[in-house]
Amino acid sequence: MRLTRIPHAAIASCLFLIGTCVASTADEAVERGRELAERLCANCHLNPGQGEKIGANGIPGFKAVANRPSQTVEGIEAWLRSIPPMMPNHHLTHEEISVLAAFVMSLRDRP
16 A cells, blocks of 8 residues: 655645635624624623622623623523523524634633
């Protein structure tokens, strides 16, 4: 059996293209999530200077939600799937929940 040697440049090119596709898909998800958030969530969660919720009836801004210490995309998705009683039920699809969570986490401060 003869093994074919693949040049390092070819492997690097393939990895670059895969990385570009993944980044592009992630960017598209964030953009779709931003559009959805602007349409459905902006009045309550995208106000300038809005921080973490204050008091039981407070409403957190999405940036504050993203910056919670242990926050994850999966955590946001699970919370949205639970249809929180304090929020309107927008009857979000699984894809809408996913892109909305991706958008929220894109607001997280970078270290």
